[in-house]
Amino acid sequence: MTRLIRPRRGVAAVLAMLFLVLFTTIAIGFYASTNISVLSADGDQRSNSARLGAESGLAALRTWLNTVGAQTNINTLYTALDNLLAGTSNMAGNNPTLSSVTVDGTAHTAIVIPGVSTVNGQTVFNWMPLSSAGDATRMLIWYNGTTPVAHIVGQAYGSDSGRPQRAFEYQFSTSGTFSGTGLMTAGTLSLSNGIGIEGSVTSLSTSTSTACLNITGGAMIHGNFNYVSGAAPPVYGYGTASTFITGTVSAMTNPPTMPVVSTSEFASWVPSATATGSQVINSSNASTLNSSGTHLANIRIKANTNPTIGNGAVIDGVIYLESPNTLTVGGGCTIKGVIVTDGNAPITPLPAVGSVTSVPSSCSITIANGATLSDLSTITATDVPSSFIPTGLSLAQEQAMGGACVLAPYYSLNLAGGSTTMGGTLAASQISLSNGYSGLIKGAVLNLSPTPFSMVGGTVLNFLQGSTTVAGISVGGNMQIIANSYSEVTP
Secondary structure: OOOOOOOOOOHHHHHHHHHHHHHHHHHHHHHHHHHHHHHHHHHHHHHHHHHHHHHHHHHHHHHHHHHHOOOOOHHHHHHHHHHHHOOOOOOOOOOOEEEEEEEOOEEEEEEEEEOOEEEOOEEEOOOOOOOEOOOOOEEEEEEEOOEEEEEEEOOEEOOOOOOEEEOEEEEEEOOOOOOOOEEEEOOOEEEOOOOEEEOOEEEOOOOOOOOOEEEOOOOEEOOOEEEEOOOOOOEEOOOOHHHHEOOOEEEEOOOOOOOEEOOHHHHHHOOOOOOOOOOEEOOOOHHHHHOOOOEEEEEEEOOOOOOEEOOOOEEEEEEEEOOOEEEEEOOOOEEEEEEEEOOOOOOOOOOOHHHOOOOOOOEEEEEEOOOEEEOHHHOOOOOOOHHHOOOOOOHHHHHOOOOEEEEEEEEEEEEEOOEEEEEOEEEEEEEEEEOOOEEEEEOEEEEOOOOOEEEOOOOEEEEEOOOOOOOOEEOOOOOEEOHHHOOOEOO
16 A cells, blocks of 8 residues: 655744744844934933033033123133133133134134043033033134124034034123213212213222212212212212212112223224225325325224324224324314224233223323214215225114214223314223313213223313114123024034
8 A cells, every 4th residue: 555645845944934034133123223222312312411511611601701790802801711710720721712713614713711631532621510422622702793602612412323413502692771871980080170060970989098089179060970889988179969969979889880892893894904005094194194185984093103183184984993002183173983992902911991000101092172073873975985885884884883982992082172072972991181171972981991080171071862772882791691592503
């Protein structure tokens, strides 16, 4: 009998192989998923660490800026921060530096505060209480007009396979208001010999030995007088306060801060520091400023030129002085525009404006003999033709830079002789009025430094309400983060 033998089909073996492949694939999938999750979590941790670190660094910067107070420009801010931070244990030898940097294609003169060291592949910052991942090793500070801008430059790490992301940026703004009128000085005042002030006066002197105001000899303040509580009080030559002051006398327990002057935003309206031409004034062509028939606008006056503007010359727009310089404006001259300095002086090291006790004689501006100034808001196309306006800017933009007639930190300003009108705020480190000067000021007079404010020889100041928004002037106060300025930008 023959048996029928069926061929083996191997179904079980095939099924076993299929299940083996299936389970292997699933295992590999689980492994890959776990690995990706670990990488993703690591990326998220690095990104969050960098973000929190950057925010912590900016919080530290806010504290530093509040500590050093409002500064006029990047140079004085650098000096103040360097004095505060250099040599401290937190710096670990990596002190702030002042360097030229480029961020988003824009060049800045910036304060650079570097990281300190790397721990386990992560940069540990001297200004952060926690470590930050990746390559974010610099804090930069520069000025946008009168506003300090802080920027964390470097890399954080996102969750998409560790692809670098940039960056963390905050911008700071100041709080406070500007009255736009009256006299404010960081130092003391001495008034005598028939001097008159038609407006309110504020002294921010904190001296306990020298009277904030010494007034006698028929001098009068037709307005209020304010001084810092705790400072040496006013001294009256005879009588009482009401003999010399028609308004109230107040000791301020919360005195305002002196407005901050920054002239950097005016530099873009004049030729560059390396340019040549008729708008660049030096010793070889300075005589044109004192010649009848001259009409120039938006000029840069090179250091040590020491020119005189007068004899019918018409100079309008921005008059930008490099330091040091002595400028005289006289001869019945009329200027529609603003005189600004470069925020520098031959003082080493350069102190904050509020710390200047003596102004160099090589840095002075004298406005004499009935010269009249009005601010940039009054200029027309006739005053500043398009040929004098830099490419990319417009007359309307320059008119919007109004509010001030003189902005001169580190300079002395002397108003001498004659009856004049100033159509905007005057600000300088030391201001004096002499030789019977009688002026109408549409704005404020700001004696920026704790230097004596001087009025002699029967001088008179009259004030009209000026603009409360003045280009180049900001009011000090606590630095505040602008809410919408934070950004994380992927490349």
